[in-house]
Amino acid sequence: MASETKADWDVPDPLPLNVQGIPQQVLTREEVEITSLDAPQITEAIQTRRFSCETVVRAFLRRAALAQELVNCVTGLLPEYAIERARYLDSLPQPLGPLHGIPVSVKEQFGFEGRVTTNSFVAWRDRPQGPPCSLNRRLEDAGAVIIARTTQPQTAMHLETNSNLYGRTLNPWNRNLTSGGSSGGEGALIVLGGSALGIGGDIGGSIRCPAANCGVYGFKPTPFRIGNTGTMGTISGQEGIIGCLGPLSPSLAGIELFMKAYLGQSPWMEENTLVPVPWREISLPSNLKIAVMWSDGVVNPHPPITRALKSVVSALRDAGVTVVDWKPEGHEEAWEITSALYFEDGGQRVREILALGDEPALPLTEWLLTETNIRARSVQEVWELKTKRNAYRAMYNNLWLSTGKDDGHVVDAILCPVGPGCAPPHDQAKYWGYTSHWNLLEYPAIAFPVARVDAELDQADSTYSPMNEKDSFNHSLYPGPEMYKDAPVSLQLVTRRFEDEKCLAVTRLIEQAMKN
Template sequence: MSRSHTKKKPWQVIAKEAQDYRDSTIAELSPSAPRVPAKLPKNVLPLPQELLDVSVLTITELPPEELLVSLATGKLTAVAVTDAYLRRAAVAQGLVNCLTELLPSLALSRAKYLDDYFQKHQKPIGPLHGLPISLKEHLGLKGLRCTTGFVSHWDHISKEDAHILQVLSDAGAVFHCRTTVPQLMMHLETDSNLYGVTVNPYNSQLTSGGSSGGEGALIALRGSPLGIGSDVGGSIRNPAANCGIYGFKPTAFRIPTDGWGYMMAGADNVESVLGPLSTSLAGLQLFMKVIIDSQPWLTEPALIPMPWREVEIPKNLKIGVLWHDNVVRPHPPVSRALRLVTERLKTAGIEVVDFPPYLHDEAWAIISSLYYPDGGEYDSDAIQSSGEPWRPLSKWIVKENPCVKKMSVGELTYWLEEREAYRKEYALHWNEYGVDALLCPVGPGVAPRHNTAKYWCYTSQWNLLDYPGVAFPVCKVDEAVDKLEDDFKPMSGHDSDNRKLYDPQEFHGLPVSLQLVGRRFEDEKVLKVLEFVTKKIGLPFENFP
């Protein structure tokens, strides 16, 4: 990736350039995308129905697995599908500020090529023929910028497509837009000085999550059927949960990461992974299978040469339930969702057992120490070199985190040994309860107000252990039912802080999601169990757009 300095321009000038460039890519659409109202309601989910043509809505409301059938049979053309998603993505940008750029020229020329291929050969080019896929901005796309949320990286240009994009392109995918990321790429929020704040489509006063919050908001608005995010502490599962869609964090070293712009690439203190967000569970399964079936380890040696396996549901399926982590008790809607799912699992004849937390507070001490072994020096320099201000959650994770300090080789070795010891202890803990998968919260509540998402441990726990996890929608907040208990006794200071964030009136109608976790390298099993459970108990329990 080529780099040059941007010190000469004030950061505000670069930010305006970034936003003007994004707007110019949307303006390339012909005919133009519909204009969104100047004054928007808190909940913008109904607006695409009012702004877009029926032909666009009919296409964009199909889940990816149905889109692919229509594309593979010639019922829909790649150009028609791509054009529909370009338009809906453009509208989504106006509603929630989720794009860094639209890719109309690239996407439509690719779609036309695929249609020509289909016309000539009367078959699809690959398993993802004509499917639009949105890209988190830090994924390298040849000739385009890759800022990873820093103003000082505005002129970092990717020299080649990221490996994962090469695989998806070979399978027939169409890349139609790129989505917002936060400063540092280390927020459960998506806000930067380049593009501003990405808001939640259910309520603009609340966060879409992060760091893949652009993907979460876009897909919730059906501006994409399938997108790529990344996850080092919850950055796929958190926005998926906040926005009421599906998101999967794979085990590390199964999905290729060569060619992304993440600063920690190549370091495995905490393994960061790429993974899918989608409007459907089938979309996640499709993404994983297509990529792993391509045998990406043949050109990216760091990957584990493990094929995608067909798994069967155990005859005596046993699911554990983690009600809380013994540090922070989830808000009432999350606890209710756990109860609902647990009760229906038992009614369906599935064995369910309580799964007690094992030293989850120590897990955070370990992982937060390993996030910044340079003491945050790289990120601090990247911010200071442009003069851009620190965003509130950037300051929190680097400057206000007592575990962040520049480590000696000996200190880093100590924390890596602690990581491995904890992983072994947790494996033995899991063995004691013998569960096939673990049902647990994705976070301590639903989508919170901006700049308040400071408790990562319901997701970062599984990053430390490198366990795969899938977030899925269950129900919605009901202010009449989801009330705080009167006899609250805090488990910790964090628990008291979290309780103060709960606002049943503000949160009413928001998605309530849960997470299903499995052991390392049991990615196929986790997704298969969720598929089985979804059919068995009728998930989700409410309609999601």
């Protein structure tokens, strides 16, 4: 490890379950001050010359190194690279762009020049990346400094982060719990303050789940708004569900800043798979109407999630917002379609790569590949699956439109859980439905923190009678709030396809309502 990030600190041994307070204890006051700023605050601090880019980058590099020691969230720090870049930025007479000087982390899965990109497969441990992820240059053109690459699980297809190559990433609030995944390194690193902005990928919840589990913001945009050239999906050319890159941030303002900075570069010129829709200024309707999905009808969420939903609904009603119940339809079928489309070959390609690396499938890999509807299909069977997917999308759009049949005003957004509970204990994240549903539909969705688990308010419901096997399993994961001590409680906001701007605007309104 380079000198810039050498550990000169003493951390408690053994580490406590909750390591979230440790950076404040072991870093300098200035380091803590700097790394407590969010992205817009950093650009301001640099522009007002309170700090140089180099000072900022060095502080975040130190905190990222500490984060790695605490929860194993980084696959590689980039100290020389980042400091050189920071010095270059400091040498400029004007800010390079809207992200000037912001330390950024990116998932290892995204190609980085001169580094391997493994997707956490042992077989790919030495595989050099071809072209770097297009987003890297966009970030740097906007002035950001990439300081770290972060962990993802084996296959990058768990809602946790564990691999034979990089080990397990822990939840900084409670190391018995998962950080979430697949962008679990990002979630953990950001909530620990080791990065001011992170870029993850999400094909079934992989941005939103770790953001929720760690208590930061994570936004999955509509597909084809952010380019993914140079990211290493496991299966190139399989396009039934489109993976989306998107930001994680300690603040909503950071998410907005990134989206504007990125789309302000008209990325569709160079990646013309993208849709040429710039970031649009929008005004929310004065008579906002939000639907709440208390449950998806398959797995009911744990008490902390329901409590969070109630608190937001109450705040929204106090703010004069119309709140109605969302009546979900077909979410079980949605998962059958979605999971099958993840592995049109029944998982054969993944098993081949595992065999090539002589590594065992981890429990969550094995679990996913044996989900009921996943099997090797012929092209004709894939056509059938895509026809079902298209019908499901049309059905759900009609369901949304039907919310306007009485008053002519369709709901502006759906408020719902991000998952059926807070961050679960390790190897238990087996329900994707609350996030993957919106990947299937290509709707933008954001995870945002609302509360923390409360020992008194979040008692288990001992009289609960599960609806089905999945619900029963999920119920068994909540013996009571003790297991989830200190865990963040997050929620999800979803808008219609291409209503990314509205998704963030409604979330901002919710935050304002919650403050009042």
